[in-house]
Amino acid sequence: MALGLFRVCLVVVTAIINHPLLFPRENTTVPENEEGIIRQMQARQEELQLEQLRLEEEVARLAAEKEALEEAAEEAGPQGEAHASWDLWSTLCMILFLMIEVWRQDHQDAPSPECPGGDEDELPALGGAPLQGLTLPDKATLGRFHERCIRGATADAARTREFVEGFVDDLLEALRSLCNRDTDMEVEDFIGVGSMYENWQVDRPLVCDLFVPFVPPEPYRFRAELWCSGRSVPLDCQGFGQIKVVQGDDDTPGCICDKTKLGEDMLCLLHGKNSLVRPGAKMEDLLCAKTSPYVDTMQVMKWFQTALTRAWHRIARKYDFDLAFGQLDMPGSLKIKFRSGKFMPFNLIPVIQCEDSDLYFVSHLPKGPSPWSPASSMDWLLSFAVYERHFLRVMSKALPEGACHLSCLQIASFLLSKQSRLTGPSGLCSYHLKTVLLHLLLARQAADWTAGQLDMRLHDLLRFLEKSLQEKKLHHFFIGNRRVPEVAGLPEAIRRAEPLNLFRPFILQRGLYRKTVDSFYEMLKNAPALISEYSLHLPSDHTSLPPKAAVL
Known part of the structure; x- marks a missing residue:
């Protein structure tokens, strides 16, 4: 009897110590990535399986003891029945301990990546459906606000684009003249992307984003390896790819003279007879990571900044202004500084x-706030900026004249920008707003986007964004979206890929999610007063840009 009582007390004490409410676990933080969650879940599953096997052995042993006790009870009488009852209590306590442990796992472990709708209780309580209880300004006020504050402030966008493009043409031409065709990158013509070329830029100063494609010298080429090309990649690498330097159709870099035995009367035109140096060795040192054939973003940044500096020194005497780097950790963040003290920023972005x-x-x-964060310097973000610009252009032709789709995006982007200045940046950015608009353009009929429906479509955009925040799920518009028309020309691998959730960071980073949601609802509360105030007068931060600089 004493042994049975000791076993019962031991089980009860163990259950109390493991109870999550009395003695909570110290390490309850959520791992910073989904890989850590998966490894943790697998380790926990193995522990539970071992625990299950141990309990099954314990139950089998208890059953054997019970049979032995029953046989002894027939001989010992009442004393045997007492021992059997204590073993029964021991078994019940073990079951209770197992139930407590299972409850703890279900309620305190981190949510699985496949359940992005969790933590709904973290949303602030604003009457169930905040947008239903929030009165946005009427369409007349919105129209006056857009006409006076946004359209008036961006009236010089076309002139800004013209000046920047002319200067970049001259800068890239100077860069090409300094390049060696055998060892340097070949820089192609720039491509205008982003809000300035989609006609919804609202932030000041106006900034042009220009893609600058580059290719390696012959016989080398870049070979892209997408995350959806069949290779196994971590979840945080979805939407990215790696770029390998290869020669022709061969994956192994090197000159043909390294692989073929030349005759005595034959010379390599690149190396000579006895040279062992490959023509691409300098290029690999310039762009690739050490001991790797993959292009490294940090190496590209160093090469591009050096090339731009040399090109500017070649043409600086022609211009009556200075050129400087705006951000040293960005490859082509440039700033034109006029003699008057004013400046004009723009971005040259090297792309492949x-x-x-x-x-x-x-x-x-x-x-700025961005849903993209590469895992390493060899991961390159796959940009759909050209497809997005083309899709918006096609939709604008199909919509009624004076459609309000871009006006909705401009107003929402304006509100988000002002809120970010007030409370600091959050997890939301203008790319999320544009993604919501692209989804709505496919979901609604063309007749729903007339100028007179500006207030309703703005309400739809904000409701869509609110619902996406609540579910922690906003799918990329192009990746895995079968509703995108085939005339868009997307590669089949992108159309067949699994949808990419742009709100995936909110699943793991609870602090960022809480701050983003609070900032979003604060933006909604401030929207009516902000729009009314800006409709009456233009604040001082909406002065016009400097005039076009003179070219010597």
């Missing part, structure tokens, strides 16, 4: 074309 499509791998993105 993905096969024969309009997809481009981007080394760095401009500063």
Whole structure:
């Protein structure tokens, strides 16, 4: 009897110590990535399986003891029945301990990546459906606000683009004249992307984003390896790719003279007879990571900044202004500084074309909140900026004259920008707003986007964004979206890929999610007063840009 009582007390004490409410676990933080969650879940599963086997052995042993006790009870009478009852209590306590442990795992472990809708209780309580209880300004106020504050402030966008493009043409031409065709990159013509070329830029100063594609010298080429090309990649690498330097159709870099035995009367035109140096060795040292054939974004940044500096020194005497780098950790963040003290920023972004499509791998993105964070310097973001610009252009032709789709995006982007200045940046950025608009353009009829429906479509955009925040799920518009028309020309691998959740960071980073949601609802509360105030007068931060600089 004493042994049975001791076993019962031991089980009860163990259950109390493991109870999550009395003695919570110290390490309850969520891992910073989904890989850590998966490894943790697998380790926990193995522990539970071992625990299950141990309990099954314990139950089998208890059953054997019970049979032995029953046989002894027939001989010992009442004393045997007492021992059997204590073993029964021991078994019940073991079951209770197992139930407590299972409950703890279900309620305190981190949510699985496949359940992005968790933590709904973290949303602030604003009457169930905040947008239903929030009165946005009427369409007349919105129209007056857009006409006076946004359209008036961006009236010189066309002149800004013209000046920047003319200067960049001259800068890239100087860069090409300094390049050696045998060892240096070949720089192609720039491509205008982003809000300035999609006609919804609202932030001041106006900034042009220009893609600058580059290719290696012959016989080398870049070979793209997408995350959806069949190779196994971590979840945080989805939407990215790596770029390998190869020669022709061969994966192994090197000159043909390294692989073929030349005759005595034959020379390599690149190396000579006895040279062992490959023509691409300098190029690999320039762009690739050490001991790796993959292009490194940090190496590209160093090469590009050096090339731009040399090109500017070649043409600086022609211009009556100075050129400087705006951000040293961005490869082509440039700033034109006029003699008057005013400046004009723009971004030259080195990119690599993905096969024969309009997809481009981007080394760095401009500063600011972004849903993209590469895992390593060899991961390149796959940009759909050219497809997005083309899709908006096609939709604008199909919509009624004076459609309000871009006006909705401009107003929402304006509100988000002002809120970010007030409370600091959050997890939301203008790319999320544009993604919501692209989804709505496919979901609604063309007749729903007339100018008179500006207030309703703005309400739809904000409701869509709110629902996406609640579910922690906003799918990329192009990746895995079968509703995108085939005339868009997306590669089949992108159409067949699994949808990419742009709100995936919110699943793991609870602090960022809470701050983003709070900032979003604060933006909604401030929207009516902000729009009314800006409709009455233009604040001082909406003065016009400097006039076009003179060219000597």
